[in-house]
Amino acid sequence: MVGIIVGSTVLADLLQSFEMKRNVVAVEDLRPGRIGRLLRGLAQRGPLILAVCFMAISFFAFMKLLSIADLSFAVPVTAASVVLETVLARLLLKERVNPLRWAGAFCVACGVALLAV
Numbered sequence: 001m002v003g004i005i006v007g008s009t010v011l012a013d014l015l016q017s018f019e020m021k022r023n024v025v026a027v028e029d030l031r032p033g034r035i036g037r038l039l040r041g042l043a044q045r046g047p048l049i050l051a052v053c054f055m056a057i058s059f060f061a062f063m064k065l066l067s068i069a070d071l072s073f074a075v076p077v078t079a080a081s082v083v084l085e086t087v088l089a090r091l092l093l094k095e096r097v098n099p100l101r102w103a104g105a106f107c108v109a110c111g112v113a114l115l116a117v
Helices: 002-022 032-043 046-068 071-077 080-091 099-116
Strands: none
Touching: 002 046, 002 080, 046 071, 071 099, 080 099
């Protein structure tokens, strides 16, 4: 269950980041008269729709995990997605990850490892 949550969260966040970097929404598009056009445009973006589907999978898998595990385990262990997202943001999205963020991801990985024991 944890693998499903982490995997779908990572995929959703990567797809969402990719799509948002590719298609920037202008401030003018957020005016009340343009919201309909904005929503139609968003509905035609395949990676964004796929990201929403993966978010839904993650949410429902998390609800299932909460029914079989304690909250004190479920929330921290799903933080493993932070580590994977940091690595994949660097490799796939070519983002610059500074040393402080790498250190944070390492600390999260250590915390998740302690929970697994």
